[in-house]
Every structure is written in structure tokens, then in C-alpha cells.
Amino acid sequence: MSRLLPSKLIHHSGPLRPFALTLHALDTAAGWAIIIMLGMMVAVVSLQVLLRYALNSSLGFADEMSRLTFVWSIFLGIPLGIRLGAHIGMELLSSRFPPRMQDILARAMAAIAAAMMVLVAWQSAVVAIDQWDEMMASMNASAAWFIVAVGVGCAHAALHLAWIVMTGKPTMTESVATE
């Protein structure tokens, strides 16, 4: 994982250093959480097939658990995608502007996207609190954990977008990505 999430942020100096360190810690935690989630998805779904054909039985929680881990892996992956600049965009028009204008535009777009992410994260918290007493069908856990994934992912994404607003570039640029 160190090649994909290099510790460039740790070496960031200046007033943004605490923010850089926080982001790096969050990214590392998200990275390991994704690995665990994806591993669980593969294990649970393939085990389900094995049990069905080998022992004629099944795991009652397989469907719900795999969906829960999938939802978490998707929303935890979104901020890491921002970090790597992996989200697809159209740059036909914006790339034709002068560099200074491009920088202003990139920061403005990041600010708008960050505000939207904060709104989604906030609404996720509201919905999660509202649904906290609803239980999952096959597991002894709140059904709100599905919505919590949306909130956590969007809040984390908002932090990455805030970094772009402040610095003008993603937390990890292409050159850093290939280190």
C-alpha cells in the first residue's frame, strides 16, 4: 500500500502540516479498512458457494454482510480516488485556460464539491440517527451502518477537497503517485 499511499503528506511543512498529518492518518486507516472489507466480501461470497455445494447449507448473513462491506468499500474509496486524482472529469475546456485561471477554477470547483460533500455527510448523520433503532435483517446491528458509510466517505472526501482549495492541487499528484 505504501506505493499507492506514499507518505509525502508527512513531510509537508508549514501551517498546513497538522492537516496533512490528519489526512494521511485518515487515508491510511481508510486503506486498511478497504483491504479488510474487500477481503471479507471475497471470503463471504465464495464461502457461500462452497457451503452450498459442499455441505448443502448457507450463511444467513452472507448477502447482507457482503453488501454492507461493499457499500463501505465504495464510500471509503471515493476520498482515496480524490487523493489520486482518479475521478473522471472533462478537461477539454478548463485545460485551455491560462495556468492562473486553471488554478482559480480548480480551487473553486473543489470548494463547491466540498460544500456538497459536507451537505451529504450532514444529511447522512441526520438519517443515521433517525434510523439507528432499525436493525438489519440477518445481523444484530443497526441498519443505519449502511448510511454511516455514506457520511464517513463524504466527510473524508470533503477534507481532501478542502486540501485542494487550500493548496490548489490534489493531496497526491501524478508524479508522487509513481514514486
Add this chain to the structure above:
Amino acid sequence: MSLLIIFIFLGIAMLGMPLAFSLGIGAVAGLIYSDVDFNLLPTRMMNAVNAFPLMTIPFFILAGELMMKAGIMERLIDLANSVVGRVRGGLAHVTVLAGMGLSTVSGAAVADASALGSTMVPSLRKVYGVGFSSAVVAAAANLGPIIPPSGAMIVYAFMAGPTVSVGGMFMAGVIPGLLLVASMLLLVWYTAVKRNYPLTGEPFSWARVGHELKRSWIIFLMPVVVIGGIVGGAFTATEGSAIAVVYAMAIGFFITKTLKLADLPEAMIRTAITSAVVGAMIAFASVVTYMLTVDQLPAQLTALLRSLTQDPLVFMLLVSVALFVVGCFLESNAAYIMLVPLLHPIALLYGIDPLHFGFLFVFNLVIGMLTPPVGVVLFVLCGITGIKLGELVKHVWPFIAVMYGLLFTCMFFPKIVLWLPRLMGY
């Protein structure tokens, strides 16, 4: 309201905001305009990705990543070389056949372009020059989303809903995929003869083919088990894709022994990020789709198209033209996510077979990956070989023409697409 959402989405996307987030901004604008509660955002976003069939996307991506780490490329190239290495334009033929083999385990054009480009281009360019070499690799990589398993077909089937099954879409791609391979081989041979490319490779021998088959049969067993299991009803597409991951790990750890435990985290993170890029678009697009449906845009679009033509063939031609334009400017996954919910129901109203329309839709956008200015496969090749985009486009046009030729053949003769799915009970 629909116009407002579309206008804001396009305006912001053109200014460089990622498409997924532009969709989110469009959705928020729609919610504000229609005075709908904001808590619709997280619930619809979560429900959009809370789907068992969608898990096939990360599973097949991960299986492809692990198969690459397991060193399958070298075996595929050796096998193809033993069969067609001595034909005129041999190395280019090898590239097309290796691309076909790769597409049976991968299913994504960009990943295939990267794998084929880095392994084949160094030898290809010495014989054919960088232009033709890059074009052949780009065309061969485009087999990825046509021959099953196909990430594009999975996304299409998911966005189209219950009228389209993943297994049916996979089967729809087999015959056209093989025809595409044959057409590409013919084009390569014609070009090689016309340009008098030298003969390369060793003379053909059955013993060598047998030896290479012995080394690579284990690779081809994966699509047989996985796709066969899905089509045969032994397991769902999601279960099949999870088995593909386990199979790829087994090959890498115990057969080729080139996969290490330390490779897994990186492969998993890459997989998760690629899936998240698609997942983010699906999540935000679901809110936009909901708002557009509330505003009855699909019904208005249907009425407009029905007033233009009642002929299904004309409708498909109109869609093809629209997708050609869209493919030039929009990344294909974004196009599936935004356009399939709108156009697929209309195709059903025209009485078009859902698998036929689905295949043509996917094929159209797959060709779009080779057309500038937003041809992602072209970008990958430019990055690997250093060729200028304009130069690559000059060499890739014959392949695009062949693809469009096959697309229209499939459009006018639906049996090419539907024969195998029907045989398999879809």
C-alpha cells in the same frame, strides 16, 4: 427542472469538476428547485450501491489484477506466438490473439491496454513502427469489454434493471467478439502485406503449440469455470466473480508462484479506487435519475423520439449517432450510468430485444474509447509509447472502421448477437 439539472451538471463538468461530483451538484440544485428534503441524498446514494450484483465490478477487476501479477501475459503471448508468430504481421497477430486471451480474464479495455502496451509495444515498434504498433494494441485492448467477462456489460445490465441479465449480456458478446478478432486479424494481415512487413517468429509446429497449450490451459480454465458457472446457473454473476478472485489467487500462489502476499494490499486498493470511481457516479447519478423521473423527462423523451420515428432500426441508428457523439466527449462508464436508464426503456417500447440493444449500446461506447478527444484507451497508449494523439488516431482509424462495420452488421442482423444467448436460454 430537468433542464436546470442538466444545464448545471454540464456547465460544472465542462469547467473541470469530476463527473460524479458534477452530478451531485446537479442533484442538489434539483432538490433546492423542487423543495425536496435533502435527506433524499444519502438514502438514494446508499441504495444505489447497496446491490449484490454490483459487487461483480470489484471482483472481476481484482481477479484481473491478480491474474496479471500471476504472470499470465507471458504465457498468453507465448501461446499466440506459437500459433500465428510466423504469419506476415506475426507480432501484430500475436497482439490481437493475446488481447483476446486477456479479455477472457480481465474485461476492462484500459487495464488491457496498459498490460498489452507495456509488454507488446517494445517488440512491436521495432518491426512495425510506433504508430501501427500502438494502434494494434489499442484495438486489441478494446476486445476486453466485448468478450466476457465484461465490466461494461455488468454496469449496463445493472443500470438497465431486471430485463437484462449479466449472463445474457456476456453471451451476447461472444460471437461478435470472435468476429471482431477475425476482422482485426484480416486487417492486420492486409496491412502487413500492403506495407511488406518482414516475417518474424519461428516456423509453426504442432509440438510447440501443444507445449504452450499445456502451459496456458490453466488460464483458459478460469473463464470456462466462471462464465460457464454463471451461464449454467451454478452460481450468480457475483458469486462467479468472487470465485474468479479465488481462482486467480490459487494460480498466482500455487501454479505460477509469482504472486506474493505483499502484492494483495496494493491490488485491493487499486481495485477499490477503480470501483469507487464508478460507484460514486452510480450513487450521485441515482439522485439525478430520480429527479428527472419525477419531472417525467423519460416520458417526454419517449414521446419526442416516437414522434420522430416508429421504426426500431431508425431509432437504433439515431442512438448510435448520439452515442458516437457522446463517446467522443464522455467517459463510457459515465455514459452507461446516465443514459441507460433513459434509453433502455424506450428501446423496449420499440420492441427491440433488450440483449440486442444492450450489446449495441456497449459496443458503441467501446468504440468511443478509441475516438478522440476523450478516447481513454488512446490516452493510455500515448502515455506508454510516447506517440502523439494525432499520429495514433491516423493509424487507429482503420480499426475503428472495422468495428463500425461489425456494429452495423450486428444491428441489421440481430441473430449474430442473439443466437448464443437464445441457445443458452436467455
